[in-house]
Amino acid sequence: MILSPTVLLLSLPLALAQYGGGSPAASPTTSSTSAPASTTAPSVSIQTVTVGENNQxxxxxxxxxxxxxxxxxxxxxxxxxxxxxxxxxxxxQPIGNNGFYSGAFTTSSGSNANSFTITINDTNPIWIFCGFPGHCEAGLVGVINPNASQTLSLFKAAAAKVSSTTDPTFAPQGGVIGPVQAAVSASPSSSVSATPKPGSASEIKGSTLWAGLLATVVTAWGIAELMA
Ligand SMILES: [Cu+2]
Structure with a gap:
């Protein structure tokens, strides 16, 4: 492609403006990526808990x-x-008929496409465990809203001493089974990527360098043409 020196000189201010653009925060690319975050927040707060990730x-x-x-x-x-x-x-062991139970989730790889979601109705402690044989004793226990006297470490120590886990024999209840709502971090081996995402700092830096190189070449050519 052959461009006249005039065209190149007319484009010079644009190239210089990009080169001298200063902080990446001022570029349209980064300002547009940060804007939607506050407008897409869900009306209901959801916290995600993974169960057995990375074979833990x-x-x-x-x-x-x-x-x-x-x-x-x-x-x-x-x-x-x-x-x-x-x-x-x-x-x-299950707390009784009023306690929640997700049902059994068997998954071959990654996270199961479905999840189990409960709604918090009060601030009383909610104690949880996995019903599969051996998992509760091994530490697959947790708590929602613990208090000062009833702690997870006490619960976990007691769990380690039970003779066996009691898997519920009743149907799932007390929550909603449906497609996973939250984005889950995949296992480290599959989530790591060296490719900069569009608008990331490294990509902005790269484009700035290219704009600077272009401006230098155009400037040199323009001066040469003017002196010829
Ligand atoms: Cu389990």
Missing amino acids: LVFNPDTITAAVGSEVEFIFFPPSHSVVQAAFDAPC
Whole structure:
């Protein structure tokens, strides 16, 4: 492509403006990416708890502070897990007919496409465990809204001493089973990427450098043409 020196000189201020644009925050690319965050916030607060991610027998997080009216979503990883409500003094058995139970989630890889979501109705402690054999004793326990006298460490210590976990024999209840609502961080091996996302700092830096190089070349050519 051949451009006349005039065209190139007319484009010079634009190239220089990009080159001298200063902080990346002033560019349209970054300002547009930060704007939608505040407008797309869900009306109901949802906290995500992973169950058995990376083959760890833990809820993550295992201590959750949740406001009345908010939701806690349990997302299940391989191989098989559940979440069951327990009483503080009976760690690895269902609290009774009024407690929630997710049902069994069996997953081959990644997180199960469905999740189990409960709504927090009060600020009383809610004790939870996985109903699969051995998981509760091994530490797959957690608490929502613990208090000063009833702590997760006490609950976990008691769970480690039970003779066996009691898996619920009743149907799932007390929550909603549906497609996963929250974005879950994948396992580190599959989530790491070296490619800068559009508008990221490294990409902005790269485009700035290219604009600077272009401006330098155009300037040199323009001066040469004027002197010819
Ligand atoms: Cu489990």
